[in-house]
Amino acid sequence: MSATPPATPTIVLVGHGMVGQRFLEALAERGLTATHRVVVLCEEPRPAYDRVQLTSYFSGRTPEDLSLTDPGFLADHGIELHLGDPAETIDRAARTVTARSGLTVGYDVLVLATGSYPFVPPVPHKDATGCFVYRTVEDLLAIEEYARTRAATGAVVGGGLLGLEAAGALKGLGLNAHIVEFAPRLMPVQVDDGGGTALLRTIEGMGLTVHTGVGTQEIVVDATGAVTGMKLSDGSELATDLVVFSAGVRPRDQLARAAGLTVGERGGIAVDERCRTVSDPHVFAIGECALASDGRVYGLVAPGYEQAETAAAAIAGDASSFTGADLSTKLKLLGVDVASFGDAHGTAEGCLDVVYSDSRAGLYKKLVIGRDGTLLGGILVGDAEAYGTLRALTGSVPPVSPESLVLPAGADAGDRLGPSALPDEAIICSCHNVSKGTIRGAVTEHRCTTVPEVKKCTRAGTGCGSCVKVLGQLVDAELEASGIEVDKGLCGCFSQTREELYEIVRALRITSYQELLDRHGREDARGGDGCEVCKPAVGSVIASLAPAIGASGYVLDGEQAALQDTNDHFLANLQKNGSYSVVPRIPGGEIAPEKLIVIGEIARDFGLYTKITGGQRIDMFGARVEQLPSIWARLVDAGFESGHAYGKALRTVKSCVGSTWCRYGVQDSVRMAIDLELRYRGLRSPHKLKSAVSGCARECAEAQSKDFGVIATANGWNLYVGGNGGAAPRHADLLAQDLSDAELVRLIDRFLMFYIRTADRLERTSTWLERIPGGLEHVRDVVVHDALGICDELEKLMRAHVANYRDEWAETVNDPEKLARFVSFVNAPDTPDPVVSFVPERDQIKPDLPLLAIGLRPADDVLEGSAQR
Amino acid sequence: MTLTVETTGLKVQLQLADGWFTVCDLSLLVPGRGVAALLPDGRQVALFRDRADRLYAVDNRDPFTGAAVLSRGLTGTHRGRPFVASPLLKQRFDLGTGQCLDDTSVRVAAYEVRAL
Numbered sequence: 001m002s003a004t005p006p007a008t009p010t011i012v013l014v015g016h017g018m019v020g021q022r023f024l025e026a027l028a029e030r031g032l033t034a035t036h037r038v039v040v041l042c043e044e045p046r047p048a049y050d051r052v053q054l055t056s057y058f059s060g061r062t063p064e065d066l067s068l069t070d071p072g073f074l075a076d077h078g079i080e081l082h083l084g085d086p087a088e089t090i091d092r093a094a095r096t097v098t099a100r101s102g103l104t105v106g107y108d109v110l111v112l113a114t115g116s117y118p119f120v121p122p123v124p125h126k127d128a129t130g131c132f133v134y135r136t137v138e139d140l141l142a143i144e145e146y147a148r149t150r151a152a153t154g155a156v157v158g159g160g161l162l163g164l165e166a167a168g169a170l171k172g173l174g175l176n177a178h179i180v181e182f183a184p185r186l187m188p189v190q191v192d193d194g195g196g197t198a199l200l201r202t203i204e205g206m207g208l209t210v211h212t213g214v215g216t217q218e219i220v221v222d223a224t225g226a227v228t229g230m231k232l233s234d235g236s237e238l239a240t241d242l243v244v245f246s247a248g249v250r251p252r253d254q255l256a257r258a259a260g261l262t263v264g265e266r267g268g269i270a271v272d273e274r275c276r277t278v279s280d281p282h283v284f285a286i287g288e289c290a291l292a293s294d295g296r297v298y299g300l301v302a303p304g305y306e307q308a309e310t311a312a313a314a315i316a317g318d319a320s321s322f323t324g325a326d327l328s329t330k331l332k333l334l335g336v337d338v339a340s341f342g343d344a345h346g347t348a349e350g351c352l353d354v355v356y357s358d359s360r361a362g363l364y365k366k367l368v369i370g371r372d373g374t375l376l377g378g379i380l381v382g383d384a385e386a387y388g389t390l391r392a393l394t395g396s397v398p399p400v401s402p403e404s405l406v407l408p409a410g411a412d413a414g415d416r417l418g419p420s421a422l423p424d425e426a427i428i429c430s431c432h433n434v435s436k437g438t439i440r441g442a443v444t445e446h447r448c449t450t451v452p453e454v455k456k457c458t459r460a461g462t463g464c465g466s467c468v469k470v471l472g473q474l475v476d477a478e479l480e481a482s483g484i485e486v487d488k489g490l491c492g493c494f495s496q497t498r499e500e501l502y503e504i505v506r507a508l509r510i511t512s513y514q515e516l517l518d519r520h521g522r523e524d525a526r527g528g529d530g531c532e533v534c535k536p537a538v539g540s541v542i543a544s545l546a547p548a549i550g551a552s553g554y555v556l557d558g559e560q561a562a563l564q565d566t567n568d569h570f571l572a573n574l575q576k577n578g579s580y581s582v583v584p585r586i587p588g589g590e591i592a593p594e595k596l597i598v599i600g601e602i603a604r605d606f607g608l609y610t611k612i613t614g615g616q617r618i619d620m621f622g623a624r625v626e627q628l629p630s631i632w633a634r635l636v637d638a639g640f641e642s643g644h645a646y647g648k649a650l651r652t653v654k655s656c657v658g659s660t661w662c663r664y665g666v667q668d669s670v671r672m673a674i675d676l677e678l679r680y681r682g683l684r685s686p687h688k689l690k691s692a693v694s695g696c697a698r699e700c701a702e703a704q705s706k707d708f709g710v711i712a713t714a715n716g717w718n719l720y721v722g723g724n725g726g727a728a729p730r731h732a733d734l735l736a737q738d739l740s741d742a743e744l745v746r747l748i749d750r751f752l753m754f755y756i757r758t759a760d761r762l763e764r765t766s767t768w769l770e771r772i773p774g775g776l777e778h779v780r781d782v783v784v785h786d787a788l789g790i791c792d793e794l795e796k797l798m799r800a801h802v803a804n805y806r807d808e809w810a811e812t813v814n815d816p817e818k819l820a821r822f823v824s825f826v827n828a829p830d831t832p833d834p835v836v837s838f839v840p841e842r843d844q845i846k847p848d849l850p851l852l853a854i855g856l857r858p859a860d861d862v863l864e865g866s867a868q869r
Numbered sequence: 870m871t872l873t874v875e876t877t878g879l880k881v882q883l884q885l886a887d888g889w890f891t892v893c894d895l896s897l898l899v900p901g902r903g904v905a906a907l908l909p910d911g912r913q914v915a916l917f918r919d920r921a922d923r924l925y926a927v928d929n930r931d932p933f934t935g936a937a938v939l940s941r942g943l944t945g946t947h948r949g950r951p952f953v954a955s956p957l958l959k960q961r962f963d964l965g966t967g968q969c970l971d972d973t974s975v976r977v978a979a980y981e982v983r984a985l
Contacts (some may be wrong), residue, residue: 014964076913093977308969418928492947493945514920524949527947528945528946528949529901529919529920529944529945529946530945530946531943531945531946531947532942532943532944532954532959532961535901535943535945536943559900559901561899561902562899562900562901563901563903565943565956566938566941566942566943566956567956569902569941570941572955573936574941575954576934576936576957577935577936578936578937578938820897821899823904823914824907825904825905825907826892826893826897826904826905826906826916827893827902827906827907828906828907829891831907833905833913833937834911835913835930835935835936835937836937850933
């Protein structure tokens, strides 16, 4: 390859991690990608991904989900990315970089973003089979593979932030997880003894074993060289099949050292305030490989981002500097909130602590206050709700007393400090350095009215996400202050949301749509006929709550019939030519030959088109409305019941064959699928509900793409929620692990009822989980930990649903008055609709579509506007 | 036509070119829902009854899809005007005039209707 410096100035970036990607974005924002050739050398086989969220792989996020690189971004800006081809040598005199493949690129500016490597203590057998580090997607895949085939117990060396993440990952893989930490407490850097104690109790409560105050002396191996245990400094031995070293990271500065660039005593490429290396003005270093001008190496992503911006600014000739960063962190480790900010350990002279500690609840909150009352820093364990506000207040005297900032809600009804008390300069999103003023501006000047819009406009909340809650409060406060009213009403008839209407219906036991509209609708909608939006939505709410509020559970009864969409009204699915399709329930996809034959016979006798659905059922198309009763009379007779394919209700619970037949299966997935389908059949909800049960981790039933999916483990069942296929695919999130049958059913009962209670109309569980404040964690708090104290009630509602379920098709075929509605024409019930006709295709039928005639003028003999207003 | 007094035994009638055409008993219409009726010339009409027992009739054929399904749509009130939303692609039609509320260039026939 050519080594001559090219005519267009060239920027070479070594390393495509989170900070590298952010640097590229900063180049693009400053227009430098248009004026420069940009070449990126990346060691890993995949473009930049969110390393901070690595552990979320075990709750269903794929390596692709973690990607930070929009595929169009590199192409749009002409950036040349070389994956799997790390830089090996730098020739500073010739200004070239040579990669492993032999590729040599000349540079005008070289930016090193090589990151860090995990520190592995020099103990005997540290490289044995079964020893891992936890840094990249590849590390994670290797651990997963080894855990699946060869390990039942795993130990993590290091009880810091990454160590706890790794321990969580091992637990997620179903291993007995141990944490070995040399310091006397967990997370020694971030928290003090009190915080460590609170953290320890909670983490032990989750079934992890913690060994503090002991070091690892040796890895014990068997004859094949595979790990069998570890010797600890207290003389004990810990039996384990797998070891993950997570004892800190070190800057990757070898490339720079070899090129003669100055590095710090304890590592790190020395840079100045502009992130330029002190040895060579053509070379910059950013992120975890850099030793900043304040003598520190920053291992957090937020300072790395700031350095990326600084370097890009320096290259563009703009003024910007990086002189040090806030080390505040807020994390959710193993489901526990941990945050530390400012002078967390109280090192300033004369400072005093304000501490609130509740070991029983696993809570620990400490604020460090200066002599003059200035908030200097603090530590929060178990509840970091106040983090966003407190961090922004750090360095100032808070407007309320410090103790009121750490006391739990309710303990002191007095001062609760909201984000509105913050000054405009306060940084709300430290990942992207977004101030409160910028967020307010997004609302007032850029007319954003929702948190997602503000995120898009300012990038706030798109990093670690810890500020999203404060963001929501700020957006609401700003909207209110500027008098912008956001109409969150369901439709033109109701100013309430679906959730609010649900609460009204439930609390006041309203069983009539008209009563609800006339008493609670918008003024000008009262007394009217409602609309096509609220009628089915309210119909669904009434149906969901039927047993609890004393409404009929039968959707065609009385006024309820008028509320249903055509599909629910005819208990079948309307197709494009006006015919319907019919789907009988086949629980779990299991069907005896006799029943298969019945379906075949019915389809043949009525001339229906048949197709196997994705939910393991059989759909029969082309039924005329007047044929539905006779088709269903035969189906009901043969023991079938409604499959609710027409309803916003439970559709199917798909399953693989499970342990009964499959050599890999670990649980009976078919039985569980049938049990779940029969339990939740007929349950009306804000949108359709799909489910699946897989008998082992191979996941043949695709449970992670369902609203609630169940995957068998050796110890029981894992429950995933919020998955979706379709146009907006979403992998389901792991809600709880290793559940017994009863625990599983109880959690699903609660989850579904909580969803039905709080979701918007036509909001699938996937969008609901993304929208509701607190997301998955909030849902887990509510349905697993019963944080709102409503689980008894949710379970009671589900029990009532189960007890009151009746097959609506059996009910309909036995009700002559209801059957009378299934006619083609009210004045010619036996004449088929001539518009519904079919032609043959591949041995079956297909609709013969009528010609479209948009814009038909009224015929001459018809009077216009003849009906009364 | 508005007829709210006594509804038992009443017949629903449509005005066609050659006079009033009797369709069915009023009791067959559920408030808030529609039914389809077949005219002598083969055309189809969607008949509706609202909560105040007012009656409306428009052509049954959905001009956007060609399917004869408007009678199976949900009804409602939009700015004081009664409408039906097609059950296929949800376009709304004024029940009094047949005018499509979501596309001013589209209109379906409307009929005069009474209960007698």
